[in-house]
Amino acid sequence: MYGGGNTFEAIKAEGLEEEDARKMAEFEGRIAQGEKIEPDDWMPRLYRQQLIRMIEQHAHSEIIGALPEGTWITRAPGFRRKLALMAKVQDEVGHAQLLYSAAETLGKSREEMLTDLINGKSKYSNVFNYPTYTWADSCIISWLIDAGAIVNQMANSKGSYGPYCRALERICAEEAFHLKYGHDSVVYMATGSSIQRQMVQEALNRWWSQIMTFFGPSDKLSVHTETLMRWKVKMASNDECRQQYLDMYVPKILELGLTIPDPLLKKNEDTGQWEYTEPDWDEFRRVINGDGPCNAERLGVRRMAEERGAWVRLALKNPTAKYVRPLA
Amino acid sequence: MKEEAIKDLLYKIADDQLILGHRNSEWTGLGPILEEDIAFSSMAQDKIGHSLAFYTLLHELGEAEPDLLAFSRSATQFHNSQFTELPNGEFDYSLIRHFLYDNAEAIRFEKLSHSGYEPIAKVATKLKGEIKYHVLHANTWIRNLGSSTEEAISRLQNSLNSLMPYALGMFELSVYEQVLIDTGIYAGEEAIKEEWLTRIQQVLASTELTMPDIPSQTPMLGGRYGTHTKHLQPLLNEMAEVIKIDPTAEW
Ligand SMILES: [Fe+2]
Ligand SMILES: [Fe+2]
Ligand SMILES: [Fe+2]
Numbered sequence: 001m002y003g004g005g006n007t008f009e010a011i012k013a014e015g016l017e018e019e020d021a022r023k024m025a026e027f028e029g030r031i032a033q034g035e036k037i038e039p040d041d042w043m044p045r046l047y048r049q050q051l052i053r054m055i056e057q058h059a060h061s062e063i064i065g066a067l068p069e070g071t072w073i074t075r076a077p078g079f080r081r082k083l084a085l086m087a088k089v090q091d092e093v094g095h096a097q098l099l100y101s102a103a104e105t106l107g108k109s110r111e112e113m114l115t116d117l118i119n120g121k122s123k124y125s126n127v128f129n130y131p132t133y134t135w136a137d138s139c140i141i142s143w144l145i146d147a148g149a150i151v152n153q154m155a156n157s158k159g160s161y162g163p164y165c166r167a168l169e170r171i172c173a174e175e176a177f178h179l180k181y182g183h184d185s186v187v188y189m190a191t192g193s194s195i196q197r198q199m200v201q202e203a204l205n206r207w208w209s210q211i212m213t214f215f216g217p218s219d220k221l222s223v224h225t226e227t228l229m230r231w232k233v234k235m236a237s238n239d240e241c242r243q244q245y246l247d248m249y250v251p252k253i254l255e256l257g258l259t260i261p262d263p264l265l266k267k268n269e270d271t272g273q274w275e276y277t278e279p280d281w282d283e284f285r286r287v288i289n290g291d292g293p294c295n296a297e298r299l300g301v302r303r304m305a306e307e308r309g310a311w312v313r314l315a316l317k318n319p320t321a322k323y324v325r326p327l328a
Numbered sequence: 329m330k331e332e333a334i335k336d337l338l339y340k341i342a343d344d345q346l347i348l349g350h351r352n353s354e355w356t357g358l359g360p361i362l363e364e365d366i367a368f369s370s371m372a373q374d375k376i377g378h379s380l381a382f383y384t385l386l387h388e389l390g391e392a393e394p395d396l397l398a399f400s401r402s403a404t405q406f407h408n409s410q411f412t413e414l415p416n417g418e419f420d421y422s423l424i425r426h427f428l429y430d431n432a433e434a435i436r437f438e439k440l441s442h443s444g445y446e447p448i449a450k451v452a453t454k455l456k457g458e459i460k461y462h463v464l465h466a467n468t469w470i471r472n473l474g475s476s477t478e479e480a481i482s483r484l485q486n487s488l489n490s491l492m493p494y495a496l497g498m499f500e501l502s503v504y505e506q507v508l509i510d511t512g513i514y515a516g517e518e519a520i521k522e523e524w525l526t527r528i529q530q531v532l533a534s535t536e537l538t539m540p541d542i543p544s545q546t547p548m549l550g551g552r553y554g555t556h557t558k559h560l561q562p563l564l565n566e567m568a569e570v571i572k573i574d575p576t577a578e579w
Contacts, residue, residue: 063357070356074563077571077579078395079380083373089356090369097362135570135579185579193577301358309360312419315473315480316361 016227019044031232036162039105050233051161052106053122059099060117060124064298065145066092068128072138084181088142091174098170102163118303120290127210129292136189136196136203143182144207144249148214150175151245160232183252190256197257204253205261212262212279215241221281246274330511333504334445335389336407337514340502340552341436342382343408346398348429349375350563351416360419367465371426374458381451388447399568400575403561409551411494413560420483421491423473427466427531428495432524434463439520444512467531474535481536492540496521496547 016024023042030037037043070089076082100110116122127145132138150172157168189200216238228234236244246267253260265276287295352372359365383394391397411429416422437459440452473480499517508514525542532539550556571579 063362066357072570073353073356074350074566075569077399079376079398081579083377083380086353086356086369086373086376090366090373093357093362093365093369097366100362135573188578192579193574195574196577196579199573305358305360308358308418311477311479311483312360312364312473315476318476318480 015045028230031160036165037160038162047231047233048106050228051164052103052108054233055099055103055164056108056113057123059096059103059113060122061128062092062096062099064124064128064302067298067301068132069138069141072132072135075135077135081185088178088181091178095171098167102167105163114306118299118306120299123288126284126288127214128298129287129295130210131294133206134199134203136199137206139182139185139189139200140203140207142178143186144211145214146175146178146182147249148211148245150179151241155235155241159235187256190258201258204258208261209279212276213284215245217281218278243274329507331389333507334513335386335391336502336504337508338382338386340407342379342386343406344412345375346379347408347563348412349379350567351412354416355422371462378455381455385447385451399571403556403564404554406554406556406560407552409498409500410548410557411497413557413563414494415559421487423469424484424487424491427470428491428528430459430462430466431527432498432520434459435520435523439515443514470531471534474537485537488537489540493545494548496545497549497551500549500552502552
């Protein structure tokens, strides 16, 4: 799912002047040469903070993203789709596991991160604050949201922090299967019976604005990201990702006979850029700050899972346990 | 007669796996730790995949397509034990069911891998390796949690006590029991149950959990003959919710 790279709070490039100038120069030099930064290496505080926030948000997006799709596992139509969707959602939870481990190398524990998720202190991809009304919504997510995630994640896998890059490489390989599954399930509906075609068109209509906001606010509205670009924390601007995505997927959507619910969407042949109706960024901000159709439900489910599982985690920690756990 | 007996055997195995796989899959996104979320999902995929293998054998014997068998029968046509259809409850309940069920299934598959009916023997041989991992997973967790905190131990003990009558229902005899045994197709439920009790007892003995008294239990029977709890039909309705929107369409 979601590839990080867009954190939604303003970045304050503060405290940089307090960093050791010589170490900073060496650090920036290594990054400029394409070297990876590893957990034990020196790094500026801002770099560490920003990476934790980004990787953590990415991990949260994987487990929260498992909810709107996971709810369709028990209802998936037929063995083939059911088995594929189960495997896909399982992968997403596995991605969360990989990413929490990557973030832990920077000094924040998985438990602290999950606590911050439940408290609403740390964010996750905003698209999951919208509901999946029908099976078709889950297919659209598997195809077109995962496609967006790949664009993001491919860019970020070329970033500077070693553990995150390595996690992303594994994740991208699996995402390619998700995309295949998602595309196939949409193809069957878009070329299927009239009921199916209507279902999938309606789902696309519902999800288009979420797809357009997936890469984060327009560069015009975005906060200053020069430092993060130089440090290869952020690898491509939001608008660059969005343009690349539209180039790749608009033709594929239209090819299926679906219509995209934006009358202004077209490629300007002179500039080579897509033009579109600007998404409602006010709504985006409102929703990401808690006031969306599913925010309370998603966090509520997560909180319930954490609370109901508390005794298990406690029992695993119990030092008086007689049984010696196998190492594997 | 023999073919009817084989079909009866295939149905109960396939239905058990489909229904328990469905229940396991309901843990997706809700596990107590991410690793268990992944483990339950993985076992659910195996179970549902195994049920598909057995529905395919049924189809080869002239029954309907696997998708139809799974997605369009009503509760009274299902042969799963009531044990598999009970709602998940809390993690201790699901874990105890997993432990009791998979130990039985491992034995069933070991025996089936020597079945005189070649197609079953082939499938069982192929799948029994996966079930071994399910048993390893269950036994490890029972050993772990079964000698950990007071809360964990008492939760597991309560679940064990309330699930045991349902677990014994897994071994409900078929009307074809004797035919299957005589023809060397199946070892029969009694033989599997005896071995199961020994294995369960062995694992529990290494924990602070107590094996419930078996002779005084009343097994919850009926599942193999289409009598189910109130929980099965809603589960099946949910499973068919999308396919029913347009049953003739390809999804
Ligand atoms: Fe995803
Ligand atoms: Fe993912
Ligand atoms: Fe994905």
